[in-house]
Amino acid sequence: VRLALLTCEKYASLYEDDRLLAAELTRRGVEVVARLWTLGVPGDVDAILMRSPWDWPGARERFRAFLRELERAPQPVFNTPAVMSDYADKAYLPRLEARGVRVVPTEAFDATELGRLPQRVATHGWRRVVVKPAFTANAIGARVVEAEALPSLVGELSAQPGLWLTQPYVESIAEGELSFVFFDGDFSHAVRKQPAAGEWRVQHDYGGAALPVNVSAAWVDEAAAILRAAAPGELYARVDCVLLDGALHLMELELVEPELFFRVDAAAAARFADALLRRLG
Numbered sequence: 001v002r003l004a005l006l007t008c009e010k011y012a013s014l015y016e017d018d019r020l021l022a023a024e025l026t027r028r029g030v031e032v033v034a035r036l037w038t039l040g041v042p043g044d045v046d047a048i049l050m051r052s053p054w055d056w057p058g059a060r061e062r063f064r065a066f067l068r069e070l071e072r073a074p075q076p077v078f079n080t081p082a083v084m085s086d087y088a089d090k091a092y093l094p095r096l097e098a099r100g101v102r103v104v105p106t107e108a109f110d111a112t113e114l115g116r117l118p119q120r121v122a123t124h125g126w127r128r129v130v131v132k133p134a135f136t137a138n139a140i141g142a143r144v145v146e147a148e149a150l151p152s153l154v155g156e157l158s159a160q161p162g163l164w165l166t167q168p169y170v171e172s173i174a175e176g177e178l179s180f181v182f183f184d185g186d187f188s189h190a191v192r193k194q195p196a197a198g199e200w201r202v203q204h205d206y207g208g209a210a211l212p213v214n215v216s217a218a219w220v221d222e223a224a225a226i227l228r229a230a231a232p233g234e235l236y237a238r239v240d241c242v243l244l245d246g247a248l249h250l251m252e253l254e255l256v257e258p259e260l261f262f263r264v265d266a267a268a269a270a271r272f273a274d275a276l277l278r279r280l281g
């Protein structure tokens, strides 16, 4: 089997963490090749795995078009391209919330609706909020704002195209965000993403650290239930949660190109490789 791992120029020879997976696959007789997503759907491989196309925030529409192209690929693609398209932007959060999934409360506004944002925030009684673009990664464009400052922000936001999300600022982020990693619907491992002192964004670019963490069976069940309700049957998923009023709430469901943190669990890459090979039968 010849398998393409889709990546970007910065990780042309794969992201370090994914090399652990590549090694496991190679050990099982798979020929792993890294391919830039910007070169289009690879034609000379038997299967395609999305991994580290992380330059897409600078090319949003092109990335969407690429996901549509993947829907027409003759080879198996992981995750399912239509599901990746659905989960490429966070407009799914209010949708899941409406279906009863415990999501960090989220309101979505397009440019024509932004004028209503301050009033909606007041209705919820949110004093401090996060405003972030629906289609982004790495916290690009996200900001924390006091409710009183929102009216003066509306103009600036309206000038940028796309959907904006507003959520209450979740104070527990100081203790980190929990990532539950699943392969084929089975829990594999968890990571606590800890922001640097005084920072609210957990990403590595802002000094955040990703640490192995033991999570309770009850939390794993809750994360698994979120995944089943949203997108059952995908090869990989990362369910990112924060604690709000002491309960797990979904912050983001990563089904497109999540870092999978193979490095925190020595058996994780093998579990993923086995799950993938079962799919390729």
Ligand SMILES: Nc1ncnc2c1ncn2[C@@H]1O[C@H](COP(=O)(O)OP(=O)(O)OP(=O)(O)O)[C@@H](O)[C@H]1O
Pocket: 104, 130, 132, 136, 137, 138, 139, 140, 142, 167, 168, 169, 170, 171, 173, 177, 195, 200, 201, 202, 203, 251, 252
């Ligand atoms: N409502 C919130 N309360 C507190 N912190 C938040 C909130 N929303 C976002 N953050 C912080 O900002 C970070 C980025 O937000 P989010 O995960 O929603 O977007 P992202 O840009 O897609 O990030 P990534 O894809 O890198 O995980 C979160 O990991 C968290 O640290």
Ligand SMILES: [Mg+2]
Pocket: 240, 252
């Ligand atoms: Mg996130």
